[in-house]
Amino acid sequence: MEPVTVTTTVDRPREELYALLENLRAHERFTDHFLVDWSGDADAIRVRCRTPGPKQWSDVTWIEKDEPARLVERLVAAGGKRELRGVWELEPAGKGRTRVSFTNAFVKAPLGDRLLGALVRSFLRKNNARALERLKTLAEARAAEPVPTR
Numbered sequence: 001m002e003p004v005t006v007t008t009t010v011d012r013p014r015e016e017l018y019a020l021l022e023n024l025r026a027h028e029r030f031t032d033h034f035l036v037d038w039s040g041d042a043d044a045i046r047v048r049c050r051t052p053g054p055k056q057w058s059d060v061t062w063i064e065k066d067e068p069a070r071l072v073e074r075l076v077a078a079g080g081k082r083e084l085r086g087v088w089e090l091e092p093a094g095k096g097r098t099r100v101s102f103t104n105a106f107v108k109a110p111l112g113d114r115l116l117g118a119l120v121r122s123f124l125r126k127n128n129a130r131a132l133e134r135l136k137t138l139a140e141a142r143a144a145e146p147v148p149t150r
Contacts, residue, residue: 001117003105006129012139014090014098018068020139021088024060030134034127049077051123060086083107100135102128 010017020026023042028035035047036055043062048055056077063085064072073086085105093099104124106113113120 001106001109001114002121003103004121004124004128005101005103006125006132007099007101008132008136009093010098010100010136010139011096012098013096014092015068017090017098017100017139021071022065024062030138031131033130078110081108081110082113100132102132104128
């Protein structure tokens with residue numbers, strides 16, 4: 001199956017975004033519209049995806065970190081029949097701005113996913129695009145918060 005890529009530009013430096021993204025547990029704040037029942041920590045999580053039908057567990061771990069430009073996660077689900085690579089790429093986009101791209105690439109897909117490929121990819125594109133917009137809102141709002149004084 002073909003990969004799914006979504007992109008946005010965030011008015012924050014990539015070092016800040018990298019620091020937020022490298023904590024997998026923090027992803028709940030911008031992906032809980034389709035990923036639920038979170039457990040785990042900064043480097044490994046277990047979640048369920050809101051899809052029609054049974055809610056299967058997915059295990060997500062980091063397999064590569066290249067600060068501050070790239071993070072690669074591995075998702076395994078469906079009893080090992082589904083495996084995806086999630087690649088986060090952070091590129092400078094002008095003063096204090098960052099172009100954020102997220103790509104889901106299928107390593108293994110069960111027969112049902114392959115038969116419904118267009119629907120699966122559409123689901124991922126829609127939900128990942130929404131997640132990136134929520135990430136943008138979260139990151140930019142955090143920057144607007146007043147700095148505590150002593």
